[in-house]
Amino acid sequence: MPSKSAAARAGARSTADGPVPDLLGWYIQRDRGRHARRRLSTAAVDGGIRFAFYGRISTEDWQDPGSSGRWQRDFAEELIAGRGVIVAEFFDVGYSRSRDWGRRPWAAAQLADPQRGWEAVVxxxxxxxxxxxxxxxxxxxxAAHGVQMWLPELDGPADLSNALHxxxxxxxxxxxxxxxxxxxxxxxxxxxxxxxxxGRNLGGRPPYGYRLVDAGPHPNRAHARWGRRALRLDPDPATAPHVAWMFAQRLAGRSITAIARDLNERGVPCxxxxxxxxxxxxxxxxWIWQTVAAILANPRYTGRQTWNRQRTDSGPLDTADDILGRAEARRRNSLQDWVISExxxxxxxxxxxxxxAVQAIYCTPQPADGTSREFALSGLLLCQxxxxxLTAHWVHGRAGYRCRHGHTSAQVRRQDRRRNVYVRQDQVLMFLAAHVPQLRHLDPEHDADTTAMDVLAAFQRGHELAVVCTNxxxxxxxxxxxxxxxxxxxxPRREIPRQARGSHMPT
Known part of the structure; x- marks a missing residue:
């Protein structure tokens, strides 16, 4: 190790350009390469174009954002050298290039901002x-926001009026x-x-009832040399018994909502x-019934690995906004597309x-007589x-609608919860025929008649109709x-409880 006096003498060493305090200072002074010249020329531009640099990487687990952002910016600075200076930088990490610009974190807000402080993107x-x-x-x-887009492949701004571009x-x-x-x-x-x-586990959250445990070195030898380990599913002692109980209860004939309600009443963590x-x-x-249904439909509980049970589709956020964004929705694949381990x-x-056997149990209620139920007012009734x-509800041999104020069959029944709102379809049709001149043809005595539904549907195509009600x-x-x-x-006023008459009338 050099002595303090030697270090002091080294720090005092100087050249014709002046003292050289350390290696970095010497490099900055001596480098005559393209990086130093380019940065000096770019910084020296006075009155040039103000640029915003945009970069992106999608696989941050396999790329270093720092190094990737550096080489992207180096190419951008080389392109605009002598013509402008970068005054803002936006770098998206973890976003695929297929994601529309309107759904990238910075684009939608920055482009429309009149105070953004730059007039071109590189x-x-x-x-x-x-x-x-x-x-x-x-x-x-x-073009609408007055922003140019500069690309290295074009050595300047893109011009859609140029056929070559x-x-x-x-x-x-x-x-x-x-x-x-x-x-x-x-x-x-x-x-x-x-x-x-x-039968390899490809990652993701382990299903309820399982936990991830070590399964030895990674099958890929290169990954194994880096220290990566393979993982596999193993029953979780705390939650696996609940999964087995759900299947047993379903086989015993209990409904999915009853299973979910039982889990909530016993305080089982979801x-x-x-x-x-x-x-x-x-x-x-x-617990909600959808969670129980998803568990009962997951074939991974049989011990076989599965993949490709669902996919993510993207589509326009709005029919009038097909440029600035697209929405994503998860959809179930058909059984033919599933992959199950041998x-x-x-x-x-x-x-x-x-x-x-559980998959053969259908929970969709069907009328005993095999007929189909028709509800002419679905979506038109609102709870005040x-x-x-209000949701469609068939009771006492006729169509009706009800609102349970967010309560579901899977929830524990509370003593203080509000009374359900319930209305009959024939009464609503009678009400509409009395107050809407265009619907006087509705026949309240035959509320399920096709003619009445057709008249109502025809009126709905040209008007917004809503019935806001309580009991x-x-x-x-x-x-x-x-x-x-x-x-x-x-x-008929006889359906109003005597003690409630007048207490809920509008003032």
């Missing part, structure tokens, strides 16, 4: 910013789409083979409460015979108490104008 590589025909879709938006941009878009599709196809084919032939870290998007308050991959919680839409008062709105507010005089 990228380091076309494929990092655009996919398919995204540029052609976004070009009108850029248009041809090159389309070719780059096709290449970008092909690169994504090829990677996706290869990855999906490999995942299918790994699940089907090897999946999002047991694993709150992986379920931050869930409330974790209680051998058992983890300990089962239910036998295959019992699982198949809670604002929810005691009704309000009729046609095209957002209140036509009637009070108790319908033509309805």
């Amino acid at each position: 990228v380091g590589e076309f494929e990092r910013a655009f996919y398919g025909d995204q540029f052609e879709q976004m070009a009108p938006v850029f 248009v041809s090159l941009l389309r070719m780059l878009g096709v290449h970008s789409r092909r690169e994504v599709q090829r990677a996706r196809f290869r990855a999906k084919a490999a995942m299918r083979a790994q699940v089907e032939g090897q 999946p999002s409460q047991v694993d709150a870290e992986r379920n931050r998007h869930r409330s974790g308050r209680a 051998q058992l991959a983890h300990p089962p919680l239910v036998s295959e015979e019992d699982f198949v 108490i809670c604002g929810r839409r 005691y008062t009704w309000r009729l709105d046609v095209d957002d104008v209140t036509v009637f507010d009070g108790w319908p005089s033509r309805l």
Whole structure:
């Protein structure tokens, strides 16, 4: 180790350009490469174009955001050297290039901001910013906000009035789409083979009733050298018995809502409460029937690994806004698209015979006489108490509608909860025929008659109709104008409890 005096003498060493305090200072002074020249020339621009740099990486687990952002910005700075300076930087991490610009964190807000402080966007590589025909879709938006888009492949701003630019941009878009599709196809084919032939766990949250345990070195030797370990599912002692109980109860004939209500009454933690870290998007308050149904329909509880049971589709957020954004929705794939391992991959919680038997139990109620029920007013009735839409409900041999104010069969019944709102379809049709001139043809004596439904449907196509009601008062709105507010005089008042008459009338 050099002595203090030697270090002092080294720090005092100087050249013709001045003292050299350390290696970094020497490098800055001595470097005559393109990086130093480019940065100096860019910074020296006075009155040039003000740029916003945009970069992106999608696989932050496999790429270093720092190094990726650096080389992208280096290419961008080389492009604008001597013509402008970067005054803002936006870098998206973890977003695929196929995601529309309106759904990337910064684009929608920054482009429309008149105080943004820059008039052009520069990228380091076309494929990092655009996919398919995204540029052609976004070009009108850029033009509307007075923003230029600079691309290294064009050595300047893109111009859609230039046929050469248009041809090159389309070719780059096709290449970008092909690169994504090829990677996706290869990855999906490999995942299918790994699940089907090897029963490998491909990641994600473990199902309720299981936990992830170590399964030895990673099958990929390169990953194994990096220290990665394989994981497999193993029954969770705390939650696995509840899964087996659910299947047993379903086989015994209990409904899904009854199973969920029983779990809530016994205080069994729901999946999002047991694993709150992986379920931050869930409330974790209680069991709902959809959660129980999903567990009973998951074939992984038989011990076989499964994959591709659902997919994510993207579509326009709005028909009038097909450029700035697309919505994503998860959808179930058909059984033919599922991939199930050929051998058992983890300990089962239910036998295959019992699982198949549970799938054969249908919970959709069907009339005993085999006829279909028709509800002419679905979606037109609103609850004045809670604002929810009344749901169709067949009772006492006739069509009706009710609102339970958010209460479901899977919840524990509370003594202080509000009384259900219930109305009959024939009474509503009578009410509409009395107060809407266009609906005088409705026949209240034959509320399920096809003619009455057709008349109502024809009226609905040209008007907004809503009946806002409780058990005691009704309000009729046609095209957002209140036509009637009070108790319908033509309805039988005997259905109003004597002690409640007048207490709920509008004042």
